[in-house]
Amino acid sequence: MTIDRLVLIVVYEGVQLLDVAGPAEVFSTAAKINGGSGYRLVIASPDGDAVRTDSGLTLGVDIALADAPARVDTLVVAGGLGAFTAVESPELLAALAPLRNARRVCSVCTGALLLAATGWLRGRRATTHWMACGDLACRHPDIDVEPDRIFVRDDDVYTSAGVTAGMDLALALVEDDHGAELARAVARALVLFLQRPGGQSQFSARLDHPVPADTTLxxxxxxxxxxxxxxxxxxxxxxxxxxxxxxxxxxxxxxxxxxxxxxxxxxxxxxxxxxxxxxxxxxxxxxxxxxxxxxxxxxxxxxxxxxxxxxxxxxxxxxxxxxxxxxx
Known part of the structure; x- marks a missing residue:
């Protein structure tokens, strides 16, 4: 009998909808292909109320973070423009703290800023959306930021690049849990690369060249x-x-x-x-x-x-x- 792994997705005001929906689709599709079992999805916000995403759509949630089950298999902290505000919320960071006991902790896009603010990324390798890599490195010089990675695994902590990269990460987690055959079936169903070629530099805007004050250079x-x-x-x-x-x-x-x-x-x-x-x-x-x-x-x-x-x-x-x- 297949064990249902509890996937808890953390959302907040200004979260990116696809950071939530993308991984959720990967896990739910895996469960459907797997005969209706394998994952159980729960969406949690700080107070249990629905949140407004950064696209303007309202996203319903299941529970408040304080009511999260004691045993969480996979914690997924979604990103979005709202992460830059959410990272300043002591209440949200405090509510995340007990969830460190999850078997594995993941972030999508700028959700890495929240993981970093909790101290979970200290001394680790990590990535985030290419537009936020500099900000993450500046705020947390103790993190080894890898700006060109689609996702990074450092022991039981996973961080991904922006938006659709959360689906790449979720596919990798499905493969870890259930093997390559199921992951391939999910990728085919969702029309995704099982392993996306290249890094996120190919999606970035033109890199700004430094303009040093040195008049020689x-x-x-x-x-x-x-x-x-x-x-x-x-x-x-x-x-x-x-x-x-x-x-x-x-x-x-x-x-x-x-x-x-x-x-x-x-x-x-x-x-x-x-x-x-x-x-x-x-x-x-x-x-x-x-x-x-x-x-x-x-x-x-x-x-x-x-x-x-x-x-x-x-x-x-x-x-x-x-x-x-x-x-x-």
């Missing part, structure tokens, strides 16, 4: 960003800045957190992203226009930075375009 960065396809090998960059290669590398590490070569690569990847999304150009032409020189070099850079190949990226994010022209 700033013109170099501007030159790279303005003309990604130019010859930006280290000796040329150092000559432009009138400093040694070693000193220029030190300046890059100090002000951008990366090496000159990696900085140039990321700028070129971003330029290529724009062309792949907007222009009717073949991958070879995109590589030539962004300084990669060959399709293979471009492909390796995309896999390194975004976790997907250029052709896969274009298939997901390009605007409607006519046939691609192989021109350079």
């Amino acid at each position: 700033r013109p170099v960065l501007d030159t790279i960003i303005t003309d990604p396809a130019a010859d930006h090998r280290l000796p040329n960059l150092a000559a432009r800045a009138a400093v040694s290669e070693r000193h220029l590398t030190r300046l890059f590490l100090q002000h951008t957190g990366t090496t000159p070569g990696r900085f140039v690569e990321r700028v070129r990847v971003e330029a290529a992203r724009g062309l792949l999304e907007r222009e009717a150009l073949g991958v070879r032409a995109v590589a030539a226009r962004t300084g990669f020189g060959s399709e293979e070099t471009l492909r390796r850079a995309f896999l390194r930075v975004l976790g997907v190949a250029p052709s896969e990226y274009r298939a997901r994010f390009r605007s409607a375009q006519p046939e691609f022209e192989e021109v350079s």
Whole structure:
């Protein structure tokens, strides 16, 4: 006989509806395919009242957090814009504290901010929506934030990236509980990847380039960003800045957190992203226009930075375009 695992989903004012509905659909679909057993879902709010989601829809709940069962298998703390307010609520954080006894604790999207505020992520690896990774790292420097992960498991604590990544995490939990066959069946039913390719960098907005006050480095960065396809090998960059290669590398590490070569690569990847999304150009032409020189070099850079190949990226994010022209 299959044991029903109690999944408690925590919500609050301003929660993201899909952070709740997505994982709930995965668990409930698994139970249906599994003959009606396997998971029992309970939604809890701080006071037991319905909450207004950040999309404006009202979400009914089952219980107040104080009335949560003593034995919770999986605690899921949903995210959303409301998390930035909820994290300042001593009452909510206090109500979450007893639930640390759950077999596993999970967050979806900015729900990681609530887990962090309770201290559950201290000293752990974690992720959240790419837009909130910097905020999480700034608020909690004791957390090892991994901004490009779809979800992160650190022992019995799980954190996921934004919104639909909660479904990726829920699928992984189903696979842990019931095996890959059931997880595959759920993925097919919900038309999901069993394991999504790439990380969340492929979904992020253009990365903001740092603008250091250092007058030696700033013109170099501007030159790279303005003309990604130019010859930006280290000796040329150092000559432009009138400093040694070693000193220029030190300046890059100090002000951008990366090496000159990696900085140039990321700028070129971003330029290529724009062309792949907007222009009717073949991958070879995109590589030539962004300084990669060959399709293979471009492909390796995309896999390194975004976790997907250029052709896969274009298939997901390009605007409607006519046939691609192989021109350079």
